[in-house]
Amino acid sequence: MSDVRKGADAGPPIARRVMLSMLAAGAAGLVTAPYIQGGWEKALGAVSQNDPTGLSGLLPNPSGFRYFSVAGSVPHKDGTNYRLSIDGLVDRPATYTLDDLRAMPQSHIVGDVECTDGWRVPKTPFAGVPLSHLLAVAGVRPEGKAIRFTCFDGVYSESLTLDQARRPDVLIALKMLEEPITHEHGGPVRLYVAPMFFYKSAKWLSGITVTDQVIPGYWEEYGYDVDGWLEGADRSV
Ligand SMILES: Nc1nc2c(c(=O)[nH]1)N[C@H]1C(S)=C(S)[C@@H](COP(=O)(O)O)O[C@H]1N2
Ligand SMILES: [Mo]
Numbered sequence: 001m002s003d004v005r006k007g008a009d010a011g012p013p014i015a016r017r018v019m020l021s022m023l024a025a026g027a028a029g030l031v032t033a034p035y036i037q038g039g040w041e042k043a044l045g046a047v048s049q050n051d052p053t054g055l056s057g058l059l060p061n062p063s064g065f066r067y068f069s070v071a072g073s074v075p076h077k078d079g080t081n082y083r084l085s086i087d088g089l090v091d092r093p094a095t096y097t098l099d100d101l102r103a104m105p106q107s108h109i110v111g112d113v114e115c116t117d118g119w120r121v122p123k124t125p126f127a128g129v130p131l132s133h134l135l136a137v138a139g140v141r142p143e144g145k146a147i148r149f150t151c152f153d154g155v156y157s158e159s160l161t162l163d164q165a166r167r168p169d170v171l172i173a174l175k176m177l178e179e180p181i182t183h184e185h186g187g188p189v190r191l192y193v194a195p196m197f198f199y200k201s202a203k204w205l206s207g208i209t210v211t212d213q214v215i216p217g218y219w220e221e222y223g224y225d226v227d228g229w230l231e232g233a234d235r236s237v
Contacts, residue, residue, distance in 0.1 A: 064121040065113070067184050070218060071153035074183070074204055082188050084172070088148070088209035091139035098188055101174060104129045109169055111194035114230055126192040128173035132166045134208065146214040149191055150207035158191065158202040158217035159226055162210075167237050169194035172205065195233035199224060 079098040087093040107130050113121040131147075140162065147165045149158040164170065173181060173192040181187030186203020193200040199219050220226050229235060 064119065065185070066115065066117070066119055068115075069153060069156075069203070071155040074153040076183050077152060077204070078188060084189060084206060084208070086134055086138045086208040086210075088211055089141040089144035090135075090210050091141060092137070094138060098174075101129055101172065101189065105133055106174075107168065107171060109171060109192070109194050111169065111192070112230065113198050115198045116224070124176065125178055126171055126173045126194070127175040127178075128171040128189075128192065130168060131170045131172055131191075131208075132168065134172060135162075135165060135210070138210070140210055143212050144210040146211045148207075148209045148211050148215045149202045149205060149217070150209070151202050151204040152206040153204050156202055156204070156218045157215075158200055159214045159220065160193065160200070161214060164193075164227075167195070169237065173201075193228075195230055195235070195237070196228040197224075197230060200228045 082098045083095050084101065085093070085095045106127055108125065108127045110123050110125045113124045135147075145162050147160045147162065149160075151157065160170070171192045171194075173190050174188065175181060176185055176187075176190075176192075181190055186201075186205070189205050191200070191202045191205050200217075202217075214226055216226055217224075
């Protein structure tokens with residue numbers, strides 16, 4: 001690379017240049033150009049992976065989604081190295097591969113996606129294993145009252161009460177938008193908590209731990225409600 005700079009300013013020059021040009025494209029209204037959506041999403045995802053400012057999450061995206069990651073970079077995982085563990089207050093702790101999860105009962109849900117930042121994507125299809133199924137297989141002990149979720153980005157975490165976790169509209173999602181979940185959207189496996197704000201839907205899910213009380217997740221430490229119900233959600237399910 002000819003223009004690698006030295007000193008405090010030496011960052012990833014290509015990533016920064018791409019990001020700036022995409023910001024410029026957005027500002028110039030070029031986003032109405034007929035981008036192939038997958039390509040645009042891929043490019044955006046690649047940029048947000050290298051974007052410590054989080055600014056790229058604000059880039060316009062024809063699908064309506066924004067990409068969020070509180071981690072600067074996230075390892076890519078697939079069927080060869082992905083693992084999901086379930087442990088804590090259960091009788092039968094286990095670790096699952098992607099194939100294990102694919103072989104379990106799958107549910108399909110079409111739900112609204114809504115971030116607290118105000119963007120919303122209605123009627124988004126998700127598919128995967130009901131969390132209730134995994135909990136039943138693991139055998140939650142009587143002391144178990146809540147779930148802590150951890151992620152292979154090494155940073156993010158989330159929580160649900162046991163009652164919330166057992167709802168049929170809470171999925172260990174393997175598919176989103178009828179396709180395997182992309183890395184940018186938290187693949188190969190993310191949580192989907194249909195009745196709650198999207199921050200509850202932890203991306204890059206790697207751990208499910210049954211705890212005796214709710215341990216607030218990443219954003220909840222900064223004041224987000226641990227009960228992130230969407231307006232109109234049926235809380236009694
Ligand atoms: N691991 C992880 N999961 C996460 C987040 C994150 O930063 N890291 N952001 C949350 C927030 S605030 C939102 S709105 C959604 C964004 O999902 P998307 O990037 O697929 O649109 O993921 C949620 N899950
Ligand atoms: Mo969000």
